[in-house]
Amino acid sequence: xxxxxxxRDNKLCIEIDMQKPEPSSSGKTLVVxxxxxxxxxxxxxxxxxxxxxxxxxxxx
Numbered sequence: 001x002x003x004x005x006x007x008r009d010n011k012l013c014i015e016i017d018m019q020k021p022e023p024s025s026s027g028k029t030l031v032v033x034x035x036x037x038x039x040x041x042x043x044x045x046x047x048x049x050x051x052x053x054x055x056x057x058x059x060x
Contacts, residue, residue, distance in 0.1 A: 005043045007045075019034075030057060033056040
């Protein structure tokens with residue numbers, strides 16, 4: 001999973017690779033992009049790193 005994060009024009013911009021749809025742990029959705037948990041980024045707000053947890057999915 002490759003992810004880039006930056007702040008542009010006061011907006012948090014996240015770019016993440018898509019993956020082949022795979023069932024979520026519950027089986028109710030198909031995950032198409034995920035950080036697979038929380039990821040600390042190099043982007044900082046008030047001197048502190050931003051942590052991102054992202055799941056993108058489609059309904060079955």
